[in-house]
Amino acid sequence: MKIHTLIAAIALTAGGAAFAQAPAAPVAAKDPLATPRIDQRQANQEKRIDQGIASGALTNKEATRLDKRETKIESDKLAAKSDGKVTKAERRKLNHEQNRASAAIKHQKHDAQTTAAK
Structure with missing residues (x-):
């Protein structure tokens, strides 16, 4: 009986040691190419331009210039x-x-030039 207890103890110890040495999953592996903040700002600014076109606050010329930017x-x-x-x-x-670009969008949306809303 002592041999079974000894084998079980060795197996548990070896299993625990193997588990403890397993590499932990990276918490937040940083991708050197990731640009989430930049991407989100771009999306927000494009929405602001689209909203300005829809509301008539931006003329086609202003929107084209902002889109080029x-x-x-x-x-x-x-x-x-x-x-x-x-x-x-x-x-x-x-x-x-x-x-x-954000300042330019704000300026163009709030200047006196408008188009008729569709």
């Missing part, structure tokens, strides 16, 4: 990702561009 930000984001890592400096530059 958003396209430039997307192009810069892809260029930043091209080397396999988006650095802090690249993120800072993209954030600055988005800040300026």
Whole structure:
């Protein structure tokens, strides 16, 4: 009987040791190409432009100019990702561009130029 107890104890110890050495799943593995904040801001700004067109607050010319600015930000984001890592400096530059684009959207939506709402 002692032998069965000894074998069971060894099996539990070995199993516990193997479990303890198993690598833990990464909590939040950081992808060097991930740009979730930039992506979300782009989506929000595009919605703001679309809403401005729908409400008539933006003329077609203003909307085209703002869309070109958003396209430039997307192009810069892809260029930043091209080397396999988006650095802090690249993120800072993209954030600055988005800040300026956001201010431009606000300015254009609240100026005196409007179109008739559809």
